[in-house]
Every structure is written in structure tokens, then in C-alpha cells.
Amino acid sequence: MKLEDIADVLGCEVLSPADHAVDIAAVVASDGMSEILAFHRPHALMLTGLTNIQSVRTAVVADVHAIVYVRGKRPAQKVLELAGAKGIPVLSTRLGMFESCGLLYDAGLEGAM
Amino acid sequence: MSCCFRVHGRDFEKAGEASTEIKSLLKDLEVDPQIIRRAVVVAFEAEMNVVMYADEATVTFVLTDEDISIEAVDRGPGIPDVAHAMEEGWSTATDEMREMGFGFGMGLPNIRRNSDLFDISTQVGVGTAVTARIKLDDHG
Numbered sequence: 001m002k003l004e005d006i007a008d009v010l011g012c013e014v015l016s017p018a019d020h021a022v023d024i025a026a027v028v029a030s031d032g033m034s035e036i037l038a039f040h041r042p043h044a045l046m047l048t049g050l051t052n053i054q055s056v057r058t059a060v061v062a063d064v065h066a067i068v069y070v071r072g073k074r075p076a077q078k079v080l081e082l083a084g085a086k087g088i089p090v091l092s093t094r095l096g097m098f099e100s101c102g103l104l105y106d107a108g109l110e111g112a113m
Numbered sequence: 114m115s116c117c118f119r120v121h122g123r124d125f126e127k128a129g130e131a132s133t134e135i136k137s138l139l140k141d142l143e144v145d146p147q148i149i150r151r152a153v154v155v156a157f158e159a160e161m162n163v164v165m166y167a168d169e170a171t172v173t174f175v176l177t178d179e180d181i182s183i184e185a186v187d188r189g190p191g192i193p194d195v196a197h198a199m200e201e202g203w204s205t206a207t208d209e210m211r212e213m214g215f216g217f218g219m220g221l222p223n224i225r226r227n228s229d230l231f232d233i234s235t236q237v238g239v240g241t242a243v244t245a246r247i248k249l250d251d252h253g
Contacts, residue, residue, distance in 0.1 A: 031214060032214060032215070032217045032219065033161075033213075033214035033215055034158065034161075034214075034215060034217055034219030034220055034223055035217065035219060037154050037157065037158065037219070037223055038219055038222075038223050038226070040150075042146070042150070048214075050213075050214040052125070052213060052214065053125075053126060053129075054125070054128065054129060054161075054213055054214050054215070055214065057128070057129035057132070057133060057157070058129075058157070058214070060129075060133055060136065061129070061132060061133075061136065061150070061153045061154055061157045062150070062154075063146070063150055
């Protein structure tokens with residue numbers, strides 16, 4: 001599923017430059033970064049409500065393709081800058097984690113676990 | 114090749130920088146991406162453990178023709194019950210640590226899961242040493 005289609009499904013705001021042609025096959029969703037690291041799949045989409053710098057570092061380590069922050073959360077500028085430097089698109093949705101996961105599952109995406 | 118990093122307790126802003134550097138190094142050397150992911154998860158979790166629980170540590174990364182080894186030797190409180198610490202979900206983390214996205218009892222299990230060889234030694238009141246090796250020819 002293309003990132004642009006995911007952005008449509010979740011009504012996302014794009015917070016840092018996104019390659020909309022990026023293809024996403026799976027989703028990993030958690031506010032616990034060690035959970036992301038334990039159950040990641042390369043090139044997955046990461047859904048989280050954690051907006052600190054460690055969310056981006058975790059995304060880098062786990063090789064995720066893009067981050068969507070849920071619950072309308074927006075990271076600080078320095079977090080966006082690190083994501084930009086690492087080439088990771090960042091989006092934000094007003095939806096909660098549960099609704100976001102449900103909509104993406106319904107759209108055909110699977111969990112990374 | 115080898116390199117050493119100093120990691121400081123409570124420095125959440127810089128936590129993960131060493132791991133990111135190790136990842137860049139391994140990518141430049143065109144190491145298998147799956148091996149890189151395992152090594153960097155090990156390094157990142159080791160760094161986060163130091164930041165959360167210890168005063169300071171040296172994280173040493175060594176790459177040979179056979180494997181990658183990552184050793185984190187810290188000065189800190191040590192672990193009174195290593196068996197419990199190795200159980201997924203068991204943690205002594207504070208709310209502040211959990212707000213950072215860590216401290217859910219997954220750190221040491223994640224290190225062990227991604228290692229071909231894993232060793233931990235600890236002394237209460239002195240510190241903890243964690244050593245992990247990842248074989249280059251084994252996709253685990």
C-alpha cells in the first residue's frame with residue numbers, strides 16, 4: 001500500500017517531506033520502543049504516540065519506512081530534522097491508535113509481528 | 114576494526130547516537146542488512162539500559178571476519194536478580210523511563226534474542242557487563 005493511500009485512510013497531515021510512492025507492507029504499532037524493536041519487520045510503517053527523539057532513533061534502528069504519530073501528536077522540530085536527515089517521512093493523524101490500526105487493517109495491511 | 118563509545122546515564126537526548134553510528138559503519142561496509150539490524154538492536158538496547166539505569170558505560174564494538182561483538186560495561190547499581198531481569202515484561206523502570214518509550218522489560222530479552230552468543234555479569238553496587246556476538250554468516 002502506498003504511503004499516500006495510508007495518509008488518505010488516516011486523514012494525515014504530512015510533517016516532513018514524504019516520498020508518497022513508498023510501498024508499505026506491514027504496520028508495527030506501539031508506544032513502547034522496545035516492542036517496536038522486538039517485533040519489527042523491515043520497511044514497515046510505525047504507528048506511535050511517542051514523539052521524542054527516541055521514536056526516530058528507534059525507527060532508524062528498526063528500518064521502518066515511515067512514522068505516523070497518532071492522537072494528533074506532533075514532535076518537536078529537532079525530532080523532525082533528525083527524521084528528515086535519516087530520510088524517514090513523518091505524518092500525524094488525529095485518530096487514536098485503536099482507530100488507526102483498525103482502518104489500516106481494514107485497508108489490507110497486516111501487522112509486523 | 115573496533116570502536117568505543119562513552120554513554121552517560123540519564124542522557125536521554127544522546128541515547129542511541131552510538132548505535133546510529135554503528136549502523137552507518139556497517140552499511141558502509143556492506144554488511145548483510147539483517148545482520149546490521151540485529152547488531153544495531155543489540156547496541157541500541159544496551160545503550161538505553163545504560164542511560165536508564167547506570168551512571169556511565171563504555172560500549173565497545175568489534176567487527177571481525179567472523180562476527181560482530183558488542184560489549185557494554187557500566188558503572189552502576191548492578192542487577193540483584195538477573196534471572197528476573199531476563200524475563201520479558203519484568204522491569205524496575207520508573208514512570209519517567211516509560212514516558213521515554215522504554216522500561217517495559219524488553220531490553221535484555223531483545224539483546225539476547227538478536228545475539229548468537231550472549232553473556233551478562235553483574236555485581237550489585239558496582240556495575241554490569243553485557244556481551245553479545247552476532248555471527249556474520251548466520252541469519253539467525
